[in-house]
Amino acid sequence: MSKPSRDAGIRRPTSLRAAAPHAPQGGHPALRNGLALGLSAAMLAPLAAGAQTATPAAASATKKEETQLPEVKARAQVIDPNPNAQTGVPYKARTSGDARHTRPLAETPQTITVITKAAIDESGVTDLRSLLDAQPGITLGTGENGNAFGDRYIIRGQEARSDVFVDGLRDPGMTTRESFAVEQIEIAKGPNSSFAGRGTVGGAVNAITKQATLDYDFKRLSGSVGSDGHLRGSLDVNHIFTDQFAVRANVLSSQEDVPGRAPSDRRRQGLALSALYEFGKDRELTLDYYGLRAHDKLDLGSYLVGTAPNRTPANPVPPAYVQDQDFLDSKVDTLTARVKWRLDDNRLITSLTRFGTTSNGYIVTGARSATAYSGAAGTTDGAYTTASLSTHNAWQDVTYLAHQTNLQWNHQLFGLKNESILGVELSDHHVVKGTYSITNSGAFNCRTTGTATANNAYCIYDASGAVVSGLNRLMGRSYTQGAWATDWQVKTLALSAMNTVDLTDRWTAFGGLRADRFDYDFSVRNATTGAVTDYGYNDTLWNGHLGLTYKLQPGLIVYGSVASAADINGGESDVGTNSGYGGLIINPANNSIDAAPEKSTNFELGTKWDLMDGKLLATAALFQTTKRGVMEGSGYTSSGTANSGKNRVQGVELGLVGALTDKLSGQLGLTVMKSKVLASATAANVGLPLSNFADRSASAQLKYQFTDAAAFGGTVKYESQRCAGQPDTAAGYTSGQCSQPVPSYTTLDLFASYRFNRAVEARVNVLNVTDKDYYLAAYRSGSFLYKGDSRAVRLTVDYKF
Template identity: 30%
Template structure:
């Protein structure tokens, strides 16, 4: 392997990968575990006979799946079930490599997907978890997040310090990932041991009291053993938000050992902790149905009570055996614990009148001046722990039958997930320093224009003595995927998967909205089959034209962070229903105008023709119909020597086409923009200096439950900038400026008629020093 640049810093020569990082000691990633990816890449990363051969200079920590000369362009998925290069895979696949993550300044999963067209951020609410909630092609995907191809249950706030690349497979994908995946799935692929030795450290300092440090160590011991260690510490306030901060730390260790030719053992452990302040944003004006025009820094929470804590401990072991290029067998085992704990204040519709003695709005009398309007904030909360264990065992065979080539993947997957969800007990009174008792209501009142969220004392909270609500899922799947090559011009992909899904949920006796509710236990069992059938035509080698048909299934209770159907959870009335079914058609073109650039275009049409709906109190039926259709465009790589591009555009037309409620027929999906697009361009005006920037834009979004209502937030255009300067062969400086114009915009809208809106971060800047040894 070429090791001309063993420090891991990006080469200074133009025409190499320009402004795409090579440093990448950013580790922690909300999920990076080096198991499947470590074993998957072991055959090309360890041992002399498996070395990666490249031309020119290549950073020692470079993404092994990326184009050596154009790291923005990832050539291959880390998912072993997708056996062909991205160019020849018959579906839309967006892969965001760590070099792009660096250049857009992303330091969390949420920040990374915020810049991906067609992937939309959503809100955590009272009925679903506060954390990484996303939509793909208009459909819920918060429980369709994977780590190295294995589902990562438990909604939380993920980091990306140990992530090599983020893969977004679009369109119904149950034949790959099991339940869900209506609009697609996202997998965070881990940093794994490489065949070069390096130590890379990064230190960042920036506005908003931002401090971040990462360390990436890769070492080879002999020809058959390698390990990689990533570490992170991060502490920063949220740009443009008073009192909101995040402190994070993590460690991710991975090793690969080859005890005998063809046999590898990979193991990894991921540990992550987050401590911060929860933030539900700002209230809406019920007259204009848009966010109130208040100071963007206004924080309506309760400093002294509110908090946010996330944690992950996940271990993975992967055994792999391969025989030349004919057979590869893999068995991947994982155990994980993920927790999400918080109390957050939800700013309700402002009160324009005098308050009653109990602090409630009188809703009568003369309207007060604007500077006397108030906002009441509640206390949505959660103490949820997800424990799970899972196994994927599969085999890949490559053979010919009568001159027709086959790459056949067949396998088995099993998982057990157990989610325990409790509430907190908030005391009615606390004592101040003088021994006086102070009332501590669950709802506080804030001035609309000048909220003062600081209590001046802490409210101690403890777990409510009520036993937790417990949800347990056993899921099993078997699958068969065959890529058939009839000739250099014609290929086909046929994939089928059979799944079983058994869910049980126990809710203890409890008080809900002042009413006692008895204990209950419900469950649902389902079996479903999903598939993809696709044809590929290559009139010339650089051009791929494909057509695909695929399906997916959504069983009742699929969204395990929820306990009622409004948010996708299980409840009485849905426990006897069969899964929702989704079908999709997609046609697309992928083209390489040169060796370092991939252009793609796709048209899609997704139909859910038996959507769950409540037809009467406590009565549910599969009677609705939803449709999402649109186009997607992308470009990744180097269009010219010294110029790198990562760009995309998505048009999503998603609406309710049939319903038991005729008033919602024709409504577009809530929280989904019709148009979204980005373009990141970097170039090197002279050796050693690189500069570039990103433009991201999206159109207006409307709030609502499923169908959009009248509350909305404007579309926006956000500008980011990046510059790099090479100090020496061992050191480099990178400057990121995010939201350059300090545009105030909103990520998502809560689903009520008087909602609140998530405020996106304001302008920030940080300087990063990278040193490699």
């Protein structure tokens, strides 16, 4: 067999990769013309044969009755290497990248939102945090005491910072996550432990990575320039060396000032390599490497002022107070081996093994409202309002090894078609955490207590309200990395079984069951004495998922599902024994670990309607998630708060994704939810809503194809007010009002693109068009108020060769 043409864009089916259910996109003009002529000849052949045998009179009659056929127009489209994409519909995925979802997304009894690569590119944002914040039902959170390790997500009111997966394997540790090597991002809403194991109470995020392909060669170069010193370049190359061997490389280099917050900045360098080799027709091996170096310099944004319940963001927004020595660094390296082995037409084994290391570290500066004094010591003369600076730091080293093998078996049982998946998963996640030893040698410039006899703090504003000079060098830091403080390790063996069965032509049932046997080890080192205390326990988690769908008509289903999830005591690796943030709860009476896993159950009723020949998917779902045995944490103590809480989230989620018309495509979503604390160790919390919970959120990303070459569109995002606080517990209220409010916001982004020819396309993105000051999350005290980016302009040119 000869190698496929690198320009043809034809996907060749193999025994391991089924032929695409749609026509190939793009292709060389000569090839397209040849295909068109071939199809035309085939369609006209019967007519030509009939004409050869017809009598002259009949031929004459036929000629008189000739009719004008309608004009047929063909539009060239860009090759999409994503095997899960819907052809010709840039924002719609047809299938999940997780092969355990054996049916198309339109037939899956669960709310799963997919952000395709086209949607990512045209949004103008590239980091996972910004992409997920734009999705309804997801809010962002802060870390304990300004923990800045990386991205933190809250899905349907439930903590999900450790529920991020890459190709179905958990990506442990909080880190900065980029999209340059991502094909699509899948967000499964609702408890998901039957698929993903511990945690995943509100859902899970799964990034599907770019893989080498034997279908065709391609080369894509993308360059971007813009305001705030924005420079970004990426390269995506797939090359077929033989009929059996292909390599794909993705390279990234980017830098920019944080819009509106310079000298805060972000820098990224990344490399992703994927090599695919086919051993005959039934076996293939893929080896991947992923590396990312993220070097950011950030402050913690704004802060709240005023007295509860009348708290508002500082106005004007404080200047960027990032110190020259500040940093937020992530270093990620992973190696992955994938094996596919088709035993026969009905049985397929897929195996995934990954080893990875991540090093995270940060020293960042926070600010909070303060009163300073310029009068004589012991008096309040000369009191003025300012903002005082604080230091936050930590380092974290993550090492992990994970393996997952699944057997997919299609078979008949009692005359019914079954799609069964049997899986085994082993993982060893190890996280060591510590802090830096920091010296601030800069001279103090203010007094924050009236009794102080000398300056005792660093402040942003002087007595006249002016920003102090040399603000970004004020603290004069130096630092060294300190010894480890906590050593966290979880080893897990999981067994799972899933089955999808067609009960009738209209009824389909899905069931899944998973058992996770884990060993938990946690060591704490006393920073003063060096003494180490070890804790450990083991347990088995059982979780399941049941779904039932009924096909009302082709493309239209209704479904019901119930699913469970479990969070383990001490499941979050980055917070030590801070129990309210997912840290380990220890019984102070005997220094034992007594807390049972938190359990949650989700009920969902929904409908999915695949319209316009599969080009448009409409979804609607009613859901209720109840979480029991919540490990609240009363302040920072653990006594009496093990499994003391219970909460409930109810809501409705609507979605529309795909081609709305021949020219208009988009992804639209709306989530309306209510949360309520049903039980708590603090009686006053019962009946209150959850912290970091937005009742309403909506987004719409739209694209209008004005001509074959020109398009424009944009994204609008709305999120209602939230109340800061620790996860899974009641929001803080004073006099019936939220004590630490994060204001609601609406943002608008716009873009326009033009395709000059088959190879070159340019796009302009304007992010936060109205230059709105908006805030993503707040710490429980209101001291840190994470600020969204100011207006930014980007020009991107894509070149395909």
